[in-house]
Amino acid sequence: MAKYRQIHTTFWQDPKVLEEMTPEDKYFYLYLLTNPNTTQIGVYQITKKQMAFDLGYSTESINSLLHRFITLHKLIKYNEQTRELAILNWGKYNLHKAGKPVIDCVNKELKEVKDKTLLLDIMKHIPNDSVLQAFSRHVHDTHNDTSTRSGQEKEKEEEKEKEEEEEEEEEEPIPKEDMESEVNNYSESETLTRSSYESIYDFYQQNFGVLNPFISQQVQYWVDDMGGELVVEAMKLTLKQQKTWKYTEGILKKWVTQNVRTVGDVRALEIEYKNKGRFTKGVSGRKEMVPNWLTQDTKEINSQTNIPPAVDDEFEKEKSKLEAELKALCQELKARKE
Structure with a gap:
């Protein structure tokens, strides 16, 4: 039997979607609402690897997107141990009608949920009373089962605490003031570091895209x-x-x-x-820097380079001779053309 998931047209008019979500966020959210693992109750089991494969993202990108939707948008919850994902406002759009087929399907899927605490936040958005009662019955039954277990677990925890206290007494005691100051300094620095990283990561993803x-x-x-x-x-x-x-x-x-x-x-x-x-805006032209040696007199250059005067005279004579021959050759060529 084919499964269909409805997306209300007001999805694109939601201020959270318009103002807070990046294009990657919208794409990811639509995937969470319509992928084949979705159920009638809004809680389904899916692994991060499957999400990464379906969307073409890395697992690190999926981790980043899940973190954004859990902490920033606060639209989902994800249990790392059971691999179950809950869409918190699912009931608002998908559980407003009820009948025997719907209730039977809801009861069947509720029995398969491992982490029943995921149902509590979904219940806040369910408008239909009969569906809400079905949710509350499963949550209540689970609470009764876990209460008897929790009593046994508490006894075991108390025994472990006594053993740990005895071991601590055997070790050298640490001054209380020093211990408290170290713990406070560590916790404050740790929270500041995490919060600063998270805020900067969020700023990046809101303006640049998915953070790889x-x-x-x-x-x-x-x-x-x-x-x-x-x-x-x-x-x-x-x-x-x-x-x-x-x-x-x-x-x-x-x-x-x-x-x-x-x-x-x-x-x-x-x-x-x-x-x-x-300062530089009013400068319209560019002045070429002329080297000093270009403006020096020939004799001054010769004196600086220690060229003998005799050699200089011979050079001038040879130069004049060549210029005369060149001039005569030019006149001869001009005469031929005429």
């Missing part, structure tokens, strides 16, 4: 070397010139040679460049 692994490594290198603020500033200048990332790297390399370390240094260079342009 090679470019992401280059971005990380320049962020570590120059700082995220300067990298973003270089990308903004690149966008004004409608160039690619290669142009951005050229700007950053030039800033390294000019010892640029802050955006303030960039502004100072721009002012200096503008001032130089105003």
Whole structure:
């Protein structure tokens, strides 16, 4: 039996699609909504390799796109262990009608879902009550099953914690103040680094396109070397010139040679460049630089090069002789023509 997936025409009028999505985002989102693995409930199993094969992307590009749709657009969720993907607003457009065939299909597909927590966010957008009740029954039954398991797991965790505490007591204690300061410094630096990378990656993908692994490594290198603020500033200048990332790297390399370390240094260079342009704008002609030796007297040159006067006189005589012969030859040729 053939499967069909409906895409509402308002998809192209959604502000999120129009303003926040790149062309690659739109292409990827349409694939998530219509690929053969999709189900009636909006949760289906699919691997990253299959997505990469179907779309012609690398697995790194798929990872980047999934990250954007989970953290930035907040339209999907993906379980790395079960390989299940959930489209959060699926029910808004596909679960507004219900009947016995639809409910039977929904119940069948709900039983096959491994990670039932993916259903919770989809339930928020389901308008039909009967479909919503079917979702809630499966989520509730799963919660009861997991509650008994969680009790046993808690006991095992408590036993492990006691064993770990005993092992820690045998080791040399670390001063509490030093330990807290190290943990706080590490956590703060780690979160700052991750957030700075993610914001710059997002800026790249929103303006340049999908971020492949090679470019992401280059971005990380320049962020570590120059700082995220300067990298973003270089990308903004690149966008004004409608160039690619290669142009951005050229700007950053030039800033390294000019010892640029802050955006303030960039502004100072721009002012200096503008001032130089105003100074040279009024210069209309170009003055050729004549070497000094060209204006020197022949005798002065001879004196500098230590040429004897006798040799100079012989040269002048020979020159005069040749000029006379050349003049006579020209007159003879002229006479023949007449």
